[in-house]
Structures are given as structure tokens and as C-alpha cells.
Amino acid sequence: MNKPLIGAFLAALLLGAGIAPAVAAGSAQAQKSATETAPDAPAAKAVTFAGTVALSNCSGSVVRSPDSQPTDPALVLSNGHCLETGFPGPGEVLVDRPSTRTFTLLDAAGTGVGTLKASKIAYGTMTDTDLSLYELTSTYEQIETGYGIKALELETAHPVAGAAITVASGYWKRTYSCDIDGFVHQLKEGRWTWKDSVRYTPECRTIGGTSGSPVIDDATGKVVAVNNTGNESGQECTDNNPCEVDENGEVTVREGINYAQQTYNMVPCIGTGNKIDLDREGCGLPKP
Numbered sequence: 001m002n003k004p005l006i007g008a009f010l011a012a013l014l015l016g017a018g019i020a021p022a023v024a025a026g027s028a029q030a031q032k033s034a035t036e037t038a039p040d041a042p043a044a045k046a047v048t049f050a051g052t053v054a055l056s057n058c059s060g061s062v063v064r065s066p067d068s069q070p071t072d073p074a075l076v077l078s079n080g081h082c083l084e085t086g087f088p089g090p091g092e093v094l095v096d097r098p099s100t101r102t103f104t105l106l107d108a109a110g111t112g113v114g115t116l117k118a119s120k121i122a123y124g125t126m127t128d129t130d131l132s133l134y135e136l137t138s139t140y141e142q143i144e145t146g147y148g149i150k151a152l153e154l155e156t157a158h159p160v161a162g163a164a165i166t167v168a169s170g171y172w173k174r175t176y177s178c179d180i181d182g183f184v185h186q187l188k189e190g191r192w193t194w195k196d197s198v199r200y201t202p203e204c205r206t207i208g209g210t211s212g213s214p215v216i217d218d219a220t221g222k223v224v225a226v227n228n229t230g231n232e233s234g235q236e237c238t239d240n241n242p243c244e245v246d247e248n249g250e251v252t253v254r255e256g257i258n259y260a261q262q263t264y265n266m267v268p269c270i271g272t273g274n275k276i277d278l279d280r281e282g283c284g285l286p287k288p
Contacts, residue, residue, distance in 0.1 A: 004057035048108035052170035058082035061214040070141035078212030094124040110173035178203035189242035230258030
């Protein structure tokens with residue numbers, strides 16, 4: 001995983017020392033510029049921090065489905081491994097768990113403009129994917145009226161290889177630009193297995209604390225995935241060193257390469273009133 005950080009004090013200490021903590025792509029890479037663009041990439045549509053959030057240990061974003069209404073309670077998207085309850089075990093799915101977690105809402109420039117509060121963990125898992133959805137005590141309308149910030153919209157279609165993307169980290173207030181290199185049949189890391197994961201081209205050198213960042217399609221401005229891990233030191237299928245497994249069981253290790261989990265398959269799970277309904281047609285999320 002792009003390891004969650006253990007607290008603001010440690011983060012500040014490490015930043016003061018000029019070191020990026022919990023590096024997903026290797027410490028040497030982490031000391032390079034955090035905003036990277038492929039040399040031959042086309043001019044990207046401007047992606048800002050508006051709608052992203054900072055968690056205590058990770059990144060996230062306020063998101064909406066195409067059918068979400070202004071008066072619906074807003075949702076925050078992050079990783080399952082960023083949950084305050086700890087890493088869900090293989091096969092574990094959390095639904096409608098009470099939560100009072102807070103999130104710092106950012107504007108386009110990456111400035112914190114307010115604090116949002118969760119009412120519950122609407123959904124969380126590290127099985128097949130690595131995501132969490134928090135339901136907030138505020139509606140989209142209240143957030144837009146109070147802070148002038150709109151939620152990021154979730155894409156409903158499978159992303160496309162070669163698409164230009166931006167990973168926007170609310171924790172670090174940094175962006176990483178690259179392309180979707182391809183998709184991984186199974187991505188294995190320690191005890192967990194994720195399916196149809198997004199693989200970045202090497203320019204996205206994400207680091208610890210970027211976990212949960214929205215992966216935004218530069219052409220549409222919509223969220224296509226959630227950033228979650230990278231192979232740190234070239235080990236095979238160990239914690240912080242995921243490996244790729246193809247349909248024939250062949251294992252490939254790509255040291256320094258980072259990954260995300262697609263989000264299009266969770267959109268059908270968001271029903272009326274932004275309630276998570278795992279029985280809705282087309283819902284691709286694991287059930288408890």
C-alpha cells in the first residue's frame with residue numbers, strides 16, 4: 001500500500017528533514033519532484049485540488065454519482081486501508097459503521113477551507129478492491145453553499161489504457177501526472193488480492209500519504225480510480241511490494257511502479273439518497 005501515515009507530528013518531522021515518509025516508489029524517487037509529467041504527454045486539462053480532502057493519515061475526495069442529488073448526504077472516497085478501524089482482513093466488508101471522522105476540505109489552490117465530518121463508514125473493504133466511502137453529516141448543497149466547492153463526479157465507464165490522468169493528493173497538496181499504462185488481472189500484496197487494477201506509467205511516483213487520492217481523467221475531469229499502492233523495493237507479492245498475476249498465473253514484479261483501484265464498478269451501488277445498496281443491478285462491490 002501507499003502506506004497511511006501515523007500522524008501529523010511525524011509527517012511534519014519528516015517534512016522538516018526533507019524526507020518523504022512511507023515511500024511507495026523508493027526513497028530516491030520520493031525526493032524528486034512530486035509533480036511529474038510524461039515527456040510526450042499531450043497538454044492536460046487543468047486539474048485542481050477543489051473537492052479533495054486531507055485525512056489524518058491519507059488523502060481522499062468528496063465524490064458524487066451522476067444521480068446524486070444536491071440534498072443527498074455527501075460521500076468521501078478513500079482507501080480501505082485508510083480506515084480508522086484498521087486494515088480490513090481478506091473477505092471483510094464493512095457497511096454502515098458509525099464514524100465521527102473529520103476531513104479537511106481543500107479549495108482549488110490546495111488551501112484548507114473547512115472541516116467536514118462523517119456520520120458513518122458507508123462502505124469499506126480491501127477485498128477485490130481497496131476503497132472506503134464515508135457518508136458525511138453535510139449535503140452537497142451545504143458544502144457548495146458554505147465553501148463554493150463542488151464534488152468530483154465518478155466516471156461510470158471502465159477507464160482506457162493510454163488516458164492521461166492526474167493523482168491529486170489532499171494530504172500532501174501535490175499532484176502526479178502520467179498515463180494509464182494498462183490493467184492488472186490480479187494485483188497481490190501480502191494477504192490481499194485486487195482485481196483489474198490500474199497500472200500507472202512510471203511518471204506517477206506516488207508516496208506514502210497519497211493513499212486514497214482520486215485518480216482524475218484529464219480529458220473529462222471525472223474520477224476513474226482511487227490511488228492505493230506501489231512496489232517499493234522489488235520484492236514479490238509482499239506488503240508494500242505488490243506483484244501482478246495474469247490469467248495464466250504468471251507473476252510479474254515491477255519495482256517502482258504504482259497502482260490504483262477502479263471506481264466505475266461502485267457507481268451502480270450508490271442508490272437513492274446516496275445509500276449503498278450492494279444488491280442493485282450492476283453493483284460490482286464485494287458483499288459482507
